[in-house]
Amino acid sequence: MENTGALKGLRVVEMGQLLAGPFAGQLLGDMGADIIKVEPPGKGDPLRIWGQGEKKVCWEVVARNKRSVSANMRVPEGQKLVRELIRHADIVIENFRPGTMEKWGLDPAKLLEEQPGLIISRMSGYGQTGPYSTRAGFGGIGEAMGGWRYIVGEPDRAPSRMGVSIGDTLTATYGVMGILAALHVRDTTGKGQIIDAALYESVLQITESLVSEYDSSGFIRQRTGSILPGIAPSNVYYCSDGEYMIGANADPLWKRLSAAMGKPELGDDPRYATHIARGENQTELDEMIGAWTKNYTVEEMDNLMTEYSIPAGRVYRAPEMLADPHFQAREAIVEVETETHGKLKMQSTFPKLSATPSSIRRPAPSKVGQHNAEIYAELLGLDADAIAKMEEEGIV
Structure with a gap:
């Protein structure tokens, strides 16, 4: 399928796993960016085996429009390989615990010195600064700290979850929002920047006047089940x-x-x-x-x-969505020919742009490092022998 997306021509190196980084890559890829996903050799991103139901198909949605390379970031050779890839990129996405990129010799501040136009979106549980920054933080923890979990559910029961990883996907969405703003700045100044998106702050952002209500009158919102008190019917x-x-x-x-x-x-x-x-x-x-x-x-x-x-x-x-004529008329759900599961229905690309529509141009890569030969040759000039040698040494 032809790439007509608004971000056509931009290259993204996606680093990270579960789920904020990969979802940010999905959003950018849908909009036309070339997404090079870096996975650890072997099993790759754990998202490959995530999902519910008999078949685990979460990967097929989140990894669409991406090419996969493998690199062992625990060894200097793998770190050097990714550093070279980044030199050919416009954008880097990562969602590791703060300090990990620095430990790998990929300090974003130094990368920015070497590539002044580079945009780096960092997604983490608590942000890159502050006393909690080095703690491990998953989406559910961010939802709890950001105020979401406390107000979701029935009042006589423990807090509920949304049923999807909303903390991660919100953070990814804000991370992408930051990238798009940074691209505008780069267009006018030529300079990139670092974006710091925290899980708990992304959740906090959408809690409306929750904090202000407490600050102004001491009111603390409670779990109210399916209703919003005072809003009826x-x-x-x-x-x-x-x-x-x-x-x-x-x-x-x-x-x-x-x-x-x-x-x-x-x-x-x-x-x-x-x-x-x-x-x-x-x-x-x-x-x-x-x-x-x-x-x-x-x-x-x-x-x-x-x-x-x-x-x-x-x-x-899901059954009602698939049967509904409005979903069908707007092509909100599309069928994608996947490499692992054959034809698979999934949500389409959103939002709809009239002049530069987003699209699903390639299915999720079925193998870890599936595009090693293609990308390492295309961008780094490595031949088949060099790539084979790296495979033998466990670098890719």
Whole structure:
């Protein structure tokens, strides 16, 4: 497939594993950048065997649009090899514990001295500075420290997780945002820079006014299950054959929902007519709506909410996504011919750019170091004998 992406012509060296670094590479690769993923020889990135279900296919999504080389970063020869690759790159992504790159002779500050236009995105649990910087930090730990885990779940139970590695992917997204901003600066000044994206700070960034609420009034948000206190009605309700989400928490929407329920008088009822009143009577309001929705199927409810122009929708799983005509019309899910699993459906590239659309141009590499010969020859001028010798010595 032709590369029409906005980042066509940029080369990225992706270093790191599980999951922030690789997801950042996926985002940049989808947008057209040439992603050279550096993996340790042997088993490679643990993402190769991650995922749920009988077949582990997480790798097929995260490693699309990438070429794989192997390099043993624990030996000087492997470190030298990667240093040479970086000399041919515009961007470096890494998500090791702070100090690791320096230990390998790849201190980003020194790399920047040698290549003033280089952009280096560093993703870690706690950031590159501060008293916790050298601690190990996974996504779940960042979610806990950033305030997310405490407020997710039912109030009478321990904090819940999202079901996906949201801390890692948020950090990757902010890391990519930093890269795009740094590219603009480089276009105007010719100079690159180092981006420091911490897991806990990425989570903190999306917690809205959580800290400010405590600072201004001592209020601490708590776990509230499926609702947001004071915002009503906005909840998941049970139909006769499944779950359905309704969000009618604005005054005009509530009046329309009241009419849809066959009780238009509730739209002006003092108990529910205003945002404040509905929040004060949230529990009884949800119970009333829930008693009504269970008399309808999901499809019937969906038709009714569409008729009355009320924001609402099914609670989707993968089967519903694949069957939905809107997903199909927008090609939100595409089929990719993978090297390991054959044809595999996965999420497409987002967001959609009108002039420089992103794309999935190559499947995830099935083997560690699959592109050693191609890349080491193309960029470093190494011949087959030199590469074979490095393989014998455990360098690649």
